[in-house]
Every structure is written in C-alpha cells, then in structure tokens.
Amino acid sequence: QSALTQPASVSGSPGQSITISCTGTSSDVGGYNFVSWYQQHPDKAPKLMIYEVTNRPSGVSNRFSGSKSGNTASLTISGLQAEDEADYYCSSYRTSSTRVFGGGTKLTVL
C-alpha cells in the first residue's frame, strides 16, 4: 500500500503563497473527491485543514485552499504567516475502502 507522493519540503517568505502537491493514482486521489489535508506542529496531533478536496472546516483560515486535477491534489496557503510553519499531510480514500496518507511536506517560513 504505497503512500501518496508529496514534496519533502517547501518554503516561502511571509506574505507569499505556496502550493504543496499530492500525487496519487486513479485508485485514490484521481478516483474520489475524498482528499483531505492536515497540519501538524511538532509534538502535536494533526489538525484537519481541508476535506473533500476543497472544503474548509469551521475555524480554519480562508488563506488555506485545496484543489485537484487528475491524480494530483494541491494545498495552497496564501499570505504565509510564521505560524503556518509545520508539517502538512494529504490523505485520500482508496479503492477497497482503505485510506492512505502522503509522506508529508515540511513547510518552512523564511
């Protein structure tokens, strides 16, 4: 059960926008609109940031947005802030009713 593919790291300056990609297959990302994104600060539990590709839970800043094209989903963070520095993980529903995560991306705010 291979993981979804994310870049290991991305960086940006305060105020800039960054995008994190998440590449899967037609059996997961490309086949279903059940892509979600999680933010994890050190020694903390992950926090849901985006669900069902584009939806933001209540309380999550509108600086966070999600999209999908084919087998690749993306998380965009606009107006980068220092507190956005964290690890980010994508996840998808996968054929055979299982779930799968990406390998994670470390975001550094310069």
Place this chain on the structure above:
Amino acid sequence: QVQLMESGGGLVEPGGSLRLSCAASGFTFSDYYMSWIRQAPGKGLEWISYISGSGSRIYYADSVRGRFTVSRDNAQNSLYLQMNSLRAEDTAVYYCARDLSYFDYWGQGTLVTVSS
C-alpha cells in the same frame, strides 16, 4: 465538544502484545466510523485500521493485518486496538480519529515502544 483520548501505550518486548483504548465523548459514538493512525518517530502518518459504527465493517493496512484487531464498545463509547506479535517497526505514536473518509477529530496519541 468532541474529545478523543487514547491510553494503553508503553514499552513492550518484540513478540509481545498490547491493547490500546480510545475514549470518546461529545458526539454519538455509534454513528461514526473510527480509525487508528500511527506515526513512527520522525516519520509520516500511516493509516492502519478502521471500524464502522456498528462494528460490522473492518479494514486493516497490509502492515498490521493478521496481527492487530480493532474493536469497539458503543455502550462504553470506546474504541480498542489489540496489538499482537509486535515488532520494532510498530514503534510509534498511535492516534485514534473520527473517520468520515477524512479525519476531523484526533486524540492526543499514545506512544508504543517495541524494544528489548
């Protein structure tokens, strides 16, 4: 408010067993799928199992199938993970999470260390 709290982690020798618990509150527990997700030290997240609200549907990742068993007690609002034949590579923080095909609430995690 929704709360999930794991317990039962600790140090266990290779080949040993451990049972994790997850106490849920703030929602109708029996209405929701629940998942176990783990994170090895310095590594990413790995989904390992889910169970439907009634307990009738259960799935496991290949890495734990045949060794781990998920169960739930809806009367006690509790989720369990029985872990047998533990290996060094099972060392991780184990999280329970409410599963809507995405994970909207997570516990704080419990650390399992498999070492002699």
